[in-house]
Amino acid sequence: MATILYVDDDPSVGLVLTETLSRAGHSPLDAKSVPEALQILEQSEVDLIISDYRMPGISGLEFLQLLAS
Numbered sequence: 589m590a591t592i593l594y595v596d597d598d599p600s601v602g603l604v605l606t607e608t609l610s611r612a613g614h615s616p617l618d619a620k621s622v623p624e625a626l627q628i629l630e631q632s633e634v635d636l637i638i639s640d641y642r643m644p645g646i647s648g649l650e651f652l653q654l655l656a657s
Contacts, residue, residue, distance in 0.1 A: 589613040590635035595625045595651065597643045605638070622646040622654075629655075 592614050594605050602618050609616040617632060619625035622645060625637075637655070639648035646654075 589615070591615045591617065591632065592636045592638060593617040593619060593625060593628055593632075593634040594638040595619045595622065595643070595648065596638075596640040597621060598640070601640070622651045625651065626654075 589612070592609055594602070594609075594616060596602055596605070597620050599620075602620070606616050606618060617628055617634065619628055621643065625639075628634075637652075639651055641648040643651075
């Protein structure tokens with residue numbers, strides 16, 4: 589199935605997403621911040637990115653804009 593990176597600073601959301609994506613047969617990758625997500629993207633190829641909108645430092649929208657440039 590798909591490798592899915594999700595970026596969320598809330599640990600409880602991470603637990604739910606990890607469990608849900610794993611049960612659906614996907615390989616979830618968890619990042620708690622944008623810098624951590626960027627490190628993961630340097631090392632891994634992902635099929636889909638799910639990002640929280642409001643995070644400390646760089647917002648989810650700014651993160652997606654970084655990826656598009």
